[in-house]
Amino acid sequence: MRIKKLLAATATAVAALWLAAAPVAHADQLDDIMKAKKIRIAVAMGIPLFAFVDKEVKATGSDVETARLIAKDMGVELELVEITNAARVPTIQTRKADLLIATLAITPERKKVVDFTIPYATLDIIVAGTEGNAIKGYDDLNGKKIGLTRATVNDSMVTKGAKGAEVVRFEDDATLITAAVSGQLDVVSTQTAVLAAMNEKRPQSPLKVKFVQQELNLGIALPQGEDRLKEWVNTWIKTNFQNGKMNAIxxxxxxxxxxQDLLTRQ
Incomplete structure (x- = not known):
């Protein structure tokens, strides 16, 4: 009798351990979106050309309009979740948004914590400076003060490549632009769209591209494990790239x- 009780207790303990080790199931995100008839798409506001507020105080830009088209084609309401650059990956990790369309480059490090679609756009990140700054590469940044936006590929590359530089980090592109326009910075690491916004406001002393750091492939990010949602968005990207709607935006x-080779990039 004692042996039977011992075996029964052991079996119960093993079952409990198995249940504890089993992955926690969660509802399929695509089903949840369709049931709620609403999709939450995060965008990083304050990025010239991609996501900004126009003269009518309306959110717009290529990322914002891409989000609107996704919601329209899905047949659901769009909830724009406005965030900063630094909050991009955490917003998806914590599922505060269903998708992220926010100039997020597809990198091996980010793939470890979020999933990406195929590329939906590209951008060049560059180092720019005033006429008098002789800069041809990272070594020329040593001893110089360079401004950039925190938690970006720019940040990682400058930190690694120019260890002797004084790096000044800003929370978003809008504050980086303000610093450059007010004369606090003569050298920046940013993207071409942000540089254009800077020079529009400082025409007497424009910043010029010194070298291209990298061409980035941008992906739409989503929580890991949402394969059906990822497949839906990948199909959407392919369809709207081929019919010209994405390019028009x-x-x-x-x-x-x-x-032209956007869909073949990884």
């Missing part, structure tokens, strides 16, 4: 076309 704001 991008060209309206950036005055250039998307790369």
């Amino acid at each position: 991008f060209a309206t704001f950036h005055d250039r076309d998307l790369p």
Whole structure:
């Protein structure tokens, strides 16, 4: 009798351990979106051409209009979740948004914590400076003060490549632009769209591209494990790239076309 009780207790303990180790199930996000008839899409506001507020105090830009088209084609209401650059990955990790369309480059490090669609756009990140700054590469940044936006690929590359530079980090592109326009910075690491916004406000002393750090492929980010939602968005990107709608949105704001080989990039 004692042995039977012992075996029964052991079986119960093993079952409890198995249940504790089993992954916690969660509802399929695509189903949740369709049931709620609403999709939450995060955008990083204050990024010129991609996500900004126009003269009518309305959110717009290529990322914002892309989000609107996704919601329209899905047949659901759009809830724009406005965030900063630094909050992009955490917003998806904590599921505060269903998707993130916020100039987020597809990198191996980020793939460890969030999922990405195929690329939906590209951008060049650059180092720019005033006429008198002789800069051709990272070594020339040593001893110089350089401004950039926190938690970006720019930040990682400058931190790694220019260890002797004084790096000044800003929470978003809007504050970086303000610092450059007010004369606090003569050297910046940013993207071409942000540089254009800076120079528009400092025409007497424009910053010029010194070197291109990298061309980035941008992906729409989503929580890991949401394979059906990822498949839906990938199909949407392919369809709207081929029918020209995505390119029309991008060209309206950036005055250039998307790369023809965009869908083959990873």
